[in-house]
Amino acid sequence: MSNKRSTSSDVAKLAGVSRTTVSFVLNNIPDSNIPETTRQKVLDAAKQINYHPDASGRKLASGKSKMIGLVRLQSTEQVFNDAFLLQVLVGLEQAASKWGFHVLLKHIDHEKSDGYSQLITENHVDGIILSGPLQNDPELIKLHNEGVPIILLGQMVNTDIPFVDVNAELGSKTAVDYLISSGHKRIGMITNAKMDYSSAQQRKNGYLIALENAKIPVDEKLIKEGDFTPASGYSAMKELLTLSPAPTAVFVASDVVAIGAIQAIKQAGMKIPQDIEIIGFDDIPMAEFYDPPLSTIRLPAYDLGRVAGDQLIKMILSNEMDAPGFLLETELVLRESTKHEGY
The missing domain is CATH 3.40.50.2300 (Response regulator)
Incomplete structure (x- = not known):
């Protein structure tokens, strides 16, 4: 008899659903809109193969802290002056609360090489949303390659780190x-x-x-x-x-x-x-x-925060996203600092 440990993929295959659905059901995620018949299929499949979610096997303490970090590479003065950040935070908070998560806002000196690692180990966040990434950030790339859930508000060229951004x-x-x-x-x-x-x-x-x-x-x-x-x-x-x-x-x-x-x-x-x-x-x-x-x-500052929060938490719970990157639209708004109002 095989001693191979059951996985969420095994549950998904047996129940005929995606791993994301398995994660939603077994983590009891609110507002996931999963039909009761599907939910019961997943529970029955998990019971049949004696599968229990095990957070200890993940790279982070996913499902334990229920905390995600919103990181800005700015000084205290710069964060204080960042009126755009508040709108992003509102969207992120709404997404997080839907999943039962909380948001920790943290600013990190971009010259501090171990800032992200400290955030993870000392504040026990399950994943990071980095707003305003640098063009080159070796520590962030290292954490991404180790499997830490990361979403960029912005983009880093020549990397595959998931992002939510505008053009x-x-x-x-x-x-x-x-x-x-x-x-x-x-x-x-x-x-x-x-x-x-x-x-x-x-x-x-x-x-x-x-x-x-x-x-x-x-x-x-x-x-x-x-x-x-x-x-x-x-x-x-x-x-x-x-x-x-x-x-x-x-x-x-x-x-x-x-x-x-x-x-x-x-x-x-x-x-x-x-x-x-x-x-x-x-x-x-x-x-x-x-x-x-x-x-x-x-x-669309609010939507940037909302989409980033949704995608990061999906990544934390099931290691899946709806897409590797999202580009939201911008719009020219003409007011009185230019000579011709209107569109």
């Missing part, structure tokens, strides 16, 4: 295309973050593609780095305004950074949009009510 390159191109269509040729850009963040490179790429398609030469002096905060946008815009000639329009790849840029423009005695037009990125809640109301690229 930031296309969104940025859309913003700059609009400024070009309004007659601008000297268009500045302030990034959302330093260039070692993948989102900063994607948004810069969109800016460069739009200029290239319009046959507008790239002037590197017109490109300045932001660093997640209004203060960084203020400093970057002050530098742009010293140029001769100064830009007539600026794409700022973060609404939070754009708030500082607008303040610098006002202090220089210039009017928006009469003297200079500005478009942001994210559509944070205050963008609509700022002075002037900010034209921007709208990201």
Whole structure:
């Protein structure tokens, strides 16, 4: 007689269902919408082959802590200024509560090599959602290869780490295309973050593609780095305004950074949009009510959090996802920081 231990795959095969369904039933996941007849099939199959879920065999303590970590590679000041993060957190919390999980928000210094491992061992999270990944992150790749459940809010090129993201390159191109269509040729850009963040490179790429398609030469002096905060946008815009000639329009790849840029423009005695037009990125809640109301690229922040939470917990419970990656759509929203409202 074989001593081979039964697995969830054996239960799934015997019951004629997927491993995800087996996991939902045996972990008693609420709101999983599984018919009672199917649920009973799974229970009967598990009993028949004497299968019991064993969390100890997993890479993480899945099903024990019922905790997932939302990680930002930012300083305390940067997290405090991140108005976009709150909307993501609301979507993530709703997804987590549906599954009976809780969310731990953690910021990690991106220069700290063992930050993720400490989060797992000290806070006992079952999986990680990393918002704003770096372009190169050896520790994260190592954990992924070891089987740690990880979802990126963003993307890391040349890896197979699952992600939920927007097409930031296309969104940025859309913003700059609009400024070009309004007659601008000297268009500045302030990034959302330093260039070692993948989102900063994607948004810069969109800016460069739009200029290239319009046959507008790239002037590197017109490109300045932001660093997640209004203060960084203020400093970057002050530098742009010293140029001769100064830009007539600026794409700022973060609404939070754009708030500082607008303040610098006002202090220089210039009017928006009469003297200079500005478009942001994210559509944070205050963008609509700022002075002037900010034209921007709208990201579905709530849905980013909700989808990421759903997919991470499915991965934790059954090692399965609905897809290896999700790209959500962006939308150009025109307000009074550009000259022509409407679509």
